[in-house]
Amino acid sequence: MxxxxxxxxxxxxxxxxxxxxxxxxxxxxxxxxxxxxxxxxxxxxxxxxxxxxxxxxxxxxxxxxxxxxxxxxxxxxxxxxxxxxxxxxxxxxxxxxxxxxxxLVRAEIPGAEHLFDIDTVDGAARLADHLRGLQTFTAVVIGSGFTGLEIATELADRGQVVLIERAATVAPDLGPGPRPVIEAALTELGIDVRLDATVASVHADGVTLADGRTVTAQVVIWTAGxxxxxxxxxxxxxxxxxxxxxxxxxxxxxxxxxxxxxxxxxxxxxxxxxxxxxxxxxxxxxxxxxxxxxxxxxxxxxxxxxxPYVTCLDLGAAGAVFTTGWHREVQLTGSQGKDLKNTILDVIHPPLDDAHEILRQAARQSNGVSG
Ligand SMILES: Cc1cc2nc3c(=O)[nH]c(=O)nc-3n(C[C@H](O)[C@H](O)[C@H](O)COP(=O)(O)OP(=O)(O)OC[C@H]3O[C@@H](n4cnc5c(N)ncnc54)[C@H](O)[C@@H]3O)c2cc1C
Incomplete structure (x- = not known):
């Protein structure tokens, strides 16, 4: 056969x-x-x-x-x-x-063994366990792409967050469309954003930046690449x-x-x-x-x-931003964006135990809703 x-x-x-x-x-x-x-x-x-x-x-x-x-x-x-x-x-x-x-591309910096990530289910579980053991914490999130923004805004409810970005703007790959919404969310959530900043090394108690400054943190999360x-x-x-x-x-x-x-x-x-x-x-x-x-x-x-291409970026307690098109024109923000994000996180779960439904969805090229 x-x-x-x-x-x-x-x-x-x-x-x-x-x-x-x-x-x-x-x-x-x-x-x-x-x-x-x-x-x-x-x-x-x-x-x-x-x-x-x-x-x-x-x-x-x-x-x-x-x-x-x-x-x-x-x-x-x-x-x-x-x-x-x-x-x-x-x-x-x-x-x-x-x-x-x-x-995720591994970080090639001294002390990389101290880094956490949310690339795999094991990585996310390790981070969740580590955070459970802390009364209060400061988290450094390295990279302000899609994943960096989602984990930084998610954690802002639970502790202090410092977001480190090598570029001169946040979300450099997402373009100017959603950036004002993202910047407003980071401000609303009290996230300390450091632009033009590169992490030179990681330690058990934080990071050292390329300019010699240090940031003390109980958890450092790598999201870049x-x-x-x-x-x-x-x-x-x-x-x-x-x-x-x-x-x-x-x-x-x-x-x-x-x-x-x-x-x-x-x-x-x-x-x-x-x-x-x-x-x-x-x-x-x-x-x-x-x-x-x-x-x-x-x-x-x-x-x-x-x-057609869309994105829906979670912004923690500040909601979410939904964009359409390759220029990422903002369509929904705040709680409306969040409702759509939650719907997307539901519908990406494949059907189980039901051959008819699995095969029916497989025959449909459209995602229905995606992000
Ligand atoms: C934190 C995070 C948030 C994200 N958020 C979004 C989002 O909001 N919206 C969105 O559209 N996308 C998002 N993505 C991206 C999305 O998850 C990926 O694009 C998607 O999972 C790709 O699907 P895939 O099937 O190609 O690969 P994967 O989901 O990576 O699956 C790969 C599979 O291949 C298996 N595999 C790997 N190597 C081997 C091997 N050598 N032999 C056999 N099997 C192997 C793995 O075990 C796994 O089963 C996110 C990704 C991450 C990490």
Missing amino acids: PELVIVGGGFAGLWSAAAAANVRGAGDLRITLVAPDDDMVLRPRLHRLDPGWSRVPLKRFLDPIDVGHLRARVTGIDTATRQIHLDDRSIAYDRLVLAAGSH MQASPLTAHIPAERDALGRLKVDSRLRAHHDVFAAGDVAAAPADLDHHTIQSCQFATPMGKAAGHNAAADLLGLPLVDFAPD
Whole structure:
């Protein structure tokens, strides 16, 4: 029987599996998802520091749609022999969907072992445990991108927060559209923002900046920089600065290999490529899974056609800011933005135990609501 193998059990991997299962009705096909853990992690929920709320049992998504889960970490991919390598053996594929996601780029500064992060469920759990043991605290958050802003504003309710940004403005990658709303939120929450500041070293009791100043803190959180899975280097195809494979409009990266989610850069519209986000990872997964299965069974492939780009940034007790378009025009702020953010954090949870509902959602390219 032809073998479709999906590497990764995040948004892209799960929705690849379900979309491929929809195509399987047209012919014989075995679908196997390879991921090292029993749970999918809803990373957009991690800043709320409730790690249990971020876990989704893979079994309850995959079993109903008859997709196998191989609990293993992929160490290599050989596209010439069409095999993936695991720690103890290799398995063959006829078509591969690479959906192994991304990870936070490690800080290369002295004392980096003192840093916390919210990149993984274990990282968020470690931070939550550490904070539980403190009566009061000052937290240094390094980086004012999406993740830095969400964790800084979340913590501002519980302690003092110092937000350190290397650039001359907060949220340098989010552009000028939402910046006034973000700045007002940081002021409202009493967050101490240090711009043009670089952390030179980290200690058990805080950080030293490049200009020699120190900030005393009981917790230091690193949020700066994401990189695609190193497995992308095993595919003989062009990659971008984030290590993502450049895929075509059908999400094909190389002959028998499709790629989706944070490992892939796909055309989102005529002028833009996808960014690493679950709002793109989900429809990319659906298109890649459909196309890998259809390619194997000799059926027509579909073009990846995502919903228009939006963002919804949590701002803790100051609400949230929802923007539309690549210029990020502000549409909702405060409690209205927060209501939408909470809705998004609900709807990103995949359906469980219900094959009909899983396959129905897999057939729908639109996210409904995304952020
Ligand atoms: C704190 C935080 C907040 C975020 N907030 C938002 C938000 O508000 N909105 C938004 O759109 N996006 C947000 N994102 C980004 C979003 O979470 C990612 O873009 C999304 O998770 C990408 O999905 P993915 O399936 O490509 O990868 P991932 O979710 O990273 O999943 C990758 C999967 O691959 C598996 N894997 C990795 N390596 C291997 C290997 N070698 N072998 C086998 N399996 C492997 C992993 O175990 C995992 O199952 C946030 C991210 C973080 C960290």
